[in-house]
Amino acid sequence: MKRAASTVPLNIAITTGEPAGVGPELTAAALAGAAAHWPGVKFTVLGDAALIEDRARAVGVDWPPLLRGGQVSMANRPLAVPSHAGRLDAANGRYVLGLLDDAIDGALGSTVGGTSSGTFDAIVTAPLQKSTINDAGVPFTGHTEYLAERTRTARVVMMLSGTGERPLRVALATTHLPLKDVPAALGVDSLVETLAIIDRDLRRDFGLPVPRILVTGLNPHAGENGYLGREEIDVIAPALAEAARRGIDARGPYPADTLFQPRYLNEADCVLAMFHDQGLPVLKYATFGEGVNITLGLPIIRTSVDHGTALDLAGTGRADAGSMIAAIDTAVAMARNRRGG
DSSP states (O other): OOOOTTTSOOEEEEEOOOTTSSHHHHHHHHHTTHHHHSTTOEEEEEEOHHHHHHHHHHTTOOHHHHHHTSSEEEEEOOOSSOOBTTBOOGGGHHHHHHHHHHHHHHHHSSEETTEEOSSOSEEEEOOOOHHHHHHTTOOOOOHHHHHHHHTTOSOOEEEEEOOSSSOOEEEESSOSOOGGGHHHHOOHHHHHHHHHHHHHHHHHHHOOSSOEEEEEOSSGGGGTTTTTOSHIIIIIHHHHHHHHHTTOEEEEEEOHHHHSSHHHHTTOSEEEESSHHHHHHHHHHHHTTTOEEEEESOSSOEEEESSOOOTTTTTTTOOOOHHHHHHHHHHHHHHHHHHTO
């Protein structure tokens, strides 16, 4: 049964990520203003309670009174070994993964019709260090891939978004692949599925009635009519034609070097780029520090910051919480849309 949005507050889980990085202190800094910024929303922080309290002091946040206020609660998972700001320790790799598992399990609950009805309405993830998890003996390529595996989702889409009334959004057809492997990873069916996920989630979770998606080519100048590659002709154009038959407003393929300008973006809700470093450098240049990483296609809602663990800033109080605040803003808005208001 769907919960009544008017009587049951949203509950947003926040995983604090790599303990040696900035995640714990950014969580505290963001939630210090929770009562004013997100009234009526509850937050569950997943991490080592003593670590969060210690790192909260680095950003001038008195953590215990915040917990006593009732809007923020702590799901304590102790560190495997003590953590020092800026110093990675593989012994805590499984601790980091455990936080993510706890959040996923809490968000999944039962899943009906492609959406979840778990304890958590959304997950916001602070950055983690992939190398630490791998050094702990667990093969790990990233949040996006792990979320797909744990939720048994065949295809997910990474999308980064800016903020504002008409934010720049960039989704990816492929994610963490070597460049040499990208052409083989692109197919007509997979691109159609990706476009369908973007279209569905922009409608459902972002309230866009008819999303307009602009699609880049793969090759320079979108292939120059086949002279610089045939992926645009053999893969991308047929995928766009099939998407149109399904009622998806997806246009292209456009040369990536000229697509990111106002004459195109002012009329677009999302750009689909073919590979990681084709679209994300543009978005991060325009929005870094206030951007949001969103995983589309999941039965649960997941958002994250647009930056890494920033080990050099950890514990100094100098890290900017802007992207964490934007990630929470986006998670709250998506959860409200998915609930229906």
